[in-house]
Amino acid sequence: MRITIDARPAVDPRRTGIGMYTQALLWHLPPAMPEDRFLAWYLDVRQIGRSPRRFAGRAPNLREHATRIPSRVFGPVSSRIGVPRLEWLARGTDLLLATNYLPPPTQGPGIVLVVHDLAFDTMPETAPHHDQRWRRAFARRLRDAAAVIVPSEATRTDLLEHHPVEAARVHVVAHGTDAEAFTPASPIEVDELRARRGIDGPYVAFLGGLEPRKNLERLVEAFGLLEDRDVSLVIAGGAVRWAPAYASRVNAAIDALPPERRARVALLGYVDDVDRRTLLSGAEILAYPSLAEGFGFPVLEGFAANVPVLTSSTSSLPEVAGGAAMLVDPTDPAAIAAGLDELLHDQDLRNVLRASGTARVAGFTWQRCARETAAVLRLAAQHGR
Numbered sequence: 250m251r252i253t254i255d256a257r258p259a260v261d262p263r264r265t266g267i268g269m270y271t272q273a274l275l276w277h278l279p280p281a282m283p284e285d286r287f288l289a290w291y292l293d294v295r296q297i298g299r300s301p302r303r304f305a306g307r308a309p310n311l312r313e314h315a316t317r318i319p320s321r322v323f324g325p326v327s328s329r330i331g332v333p334r335l336e337w338l339a340r341g342t343d344l345l346l347a348t349n350y351l352p353p354p355t356q357g358p359g360i361v362l363v364v365h366d367l368a369f370d371t372m373p374e375t376a377p378h379h380d381q382r383w384r385r386a387f388a389r390r391l392r393d394a395a396a397v398i399v400p401s402e403a404t405r406t407d408l409l410e411h412h413p414v415e416a417a418r419v420h421v422v423a424h425g426t427d428a429e430a431f432t433p434a435s436p437i438e439v440d441e442l443r444a445r446r447g448i449d450g451p452y453v454a455f456l457g458g459l460e461p462r463k464n465l466e467r468l469v470e471a472f473g474l475l476e477d478r479d480v481s482l483v484i485a486g487g488a489v490r491w492a493p494a495y496a497s498r499v500n501a502a503i504d505a506l507p508p509e510r511r512a513r514v515a516l517l518g519y520v521d522d523v524d525r526r527t528l529l530s531g532a533e534i535l536a537y538p539s540l541a542e543g544f545g546f547p548v549l550e551g552f553a554a555n556v557p558v559l560t561s562s563t564s565s566l567p568e569v570a571g572g573a574a575m576l577v578d579p580t581d582p583a584a585i586a587a588g589l590d591e592l593l594h595d596q597d598l599r600n601v602l603r604a605s606g607t608a609r610v611a612g613f614t615w616q617r618c619a620r621e622t623a624a625v626l627r628l629a630a631q632h633g634r
Contacts, residue, residue, distance in 0.1 A: 250630055253335065253342040253358070254278070256289040256313070257320070258349050260303060263487065263519055265458060266546045267365055270424055271348040277425075277619035279308035282626070289313040290339045290353075292320045314339045327354050328382060344395070344630055346622075351386055359395040361629045366543025366564075367407035368462055375462040375541070378491035388412065395629035398622065400424050400544040401565035418632075420625045423569075424544050425615035431526050431553035439531035442524060448515055452481040453589060454532035454556075456525060456547045458489040459496045462540045464561075464579050469502040471538075471585035473510050477593050480513070482536075485528055487519030529554035533599075534592050537561070538579040545569050549613055552606030557599045559588050573605035 258264065259272040279287045289304040293315040304313045316323075316338045327333065335345065336357035345358045352360055369376035369384070379387075391397065391412055397419045399405045405419050434442075442448070453472070457463045465484065472482040488496045503514050520528060529535060535551035537560045545566050551558040551574075558574035560566045567576055575598075577588040592599055 250282075250285045250626075251288070251341050251343045252282075252285055252346060252626060253288045253290050253339055253344070254346045255348045255352060256291040256304065259289075260291045260293065265489075266424075266544070267349050269546060270363075270365075273425060273427070273615045274346070274348065274619065274622065275304050275311070276307055277615045278622060279311040281616070281619040281623045283310060285310065287311045288339055288342065290316070290335070292316050292318055292323055323353075328386065344626060346626065347390070351383070351390060359629055359632070360390065360393065361396045361398060361626060362390060362394045363398045364391075364404065364408055364543075365400060366404055366541065367411060368541045368543075370411040371407055371564075372462055372541050375460060376491065394418065395632045396420060396625050398422050398625055401568050403565035403568055404543040420621075420628075422618055422621040422625065423613060424546065425613050425618040426546065426549040426553060426610060427615065428549075428553040428610050428613075430522065431529060431550050433555050434527040434530035438527050442527045443531065446483075446515065446517055446524075448481060448483055448531075450479050450481060451477075451533045451593075452483045452515075452531070453534045453536050453593075454528055455482070455484045455486070455536050456520075456529070456550070457486045457537065457539070459484075459486050459499055460489045460492040461495055461498075462542075464538050464540045465499045466502040467579065467582045467585060468536055468538055469499065469506065469514065470582040471589065472514070473506045474583060474586035475593070476590050478509065480533065480593060481515060482513065483515045483517060483528065483532070485517045485520045485525065525550070526554065529556050532556050534559055534589060536585070536589060537566075538577060538585050539564075539566065540579050542566055542569075548574060549610050552610035555603050555607060557592050557602040558606060559585070559592060571609050573602060573609040575602065 258268040261268045275289050287310055335353045335355040342358040345352055345360045347360055347362050369379040391414050399421055400423055402421055405421050535556045535558045537547050539561055541564045548558055548560050548569050560574050561579040562576040575588050578584045
């Protein structure tokens with residue numbers, strides 16, 4: 250079987266969780282299906298004249314193809330007129346794995362859609378980029394897909410509630426995480442990061458893009474209610490394309506804090522993978538009180554870094570945390586503050602959560618994710634015959 254993977258999220262210079270997921274599948278799915286042939290397809294105009302070498306060589310049954318069209322051109326044109334089609338750009342595909350909801354235009358192979366969350370249905374105000382054209386295209390692709398992959402039972406429930414798709418075609422395949430990449434950094438590495446980023450004393454860390462469903466305004470308000478006045482709040486994440494104005498709302502929430510608390514908030518912007526690991530390693534707590542998540546990578550990253558995690562009691566987050574994190578009502582700043590205070594002042598509880606998190610993250614491997622994804626792809630291929 251010839252399988253094309255939409256690798257566009259993996260080559261984004263500021264990869265989000267979807268980009269991390271796509272890259273991990275490119276590394277682990279071909280070895281899980283050694284009898285099949287894979288093609289990583291993406292857009293790249295920066296290396297015209299060079300052979301694409303982003304993914305080739307990782308597995309003998311994986312090759313790649315870069316289409317030399319800027320993404321800012323390809324997206325609007327393809328969504329409006331349905332060209333260029335994938336089969337014109339990357340020929341010889343039996344099955345397409347659409348890693349980010351919608352595939353590129355195609356009338357050829359069978360399609361397996363990956364639906365990461367249903368925030369555009371459950372919290373439409375957080376997804377203004379999903380306009381009516383996008384929603385119609387999603388409904389059409391969902392209807393025609395040979396199979397649909399979701400990362401959690403919560404997302405499966407949301408999908409079946411909001412869309413008329415057959416339950417048998419929707420498969421839960423939990424994401425993995427590269428736990429080794431988040432093993433605790435050394436104290437020297439943490440001290441270097443602190444000096445470089447101006448972080449003083451103990452701190453609570455948040456990692457994620459600046460968008461409304463991440464609930465940062467309430468986290469900032471909760472920080473202002475903490476009993477411990479020596480702790481800082483470190484926010485690591487950049488503005489996202491679909492919510493560029495949200496950063497100003499976060500800034501307004503910070504400005505509303507008393508001066509002494511405002512001075513202990515650090516906005517780091519986007520951080521790379523190395524600083525992400527080190528930042529987690531030095532944190533007293535990872536705070537991730539998101540309003541809605543299809544999965545929630547930062548929770549597992551916190552577990553892998555041996556950091557106590559506070560997260561939300563809603564959407565997929567209790568499912569992913571599995572009892573290894575403190576759960577709070579994300580709509581209540583006082584509840585978030587109470588949870589943070591309890592963790593900051595209870596060393597025994599922090600140690601219990603560290604141990605529970607280490608055990609929990611061990612089950613979320615990319616090898617398992619790849620094996621389960623391979624099983625869905627084989628079912629989809631049979632469906633298309």
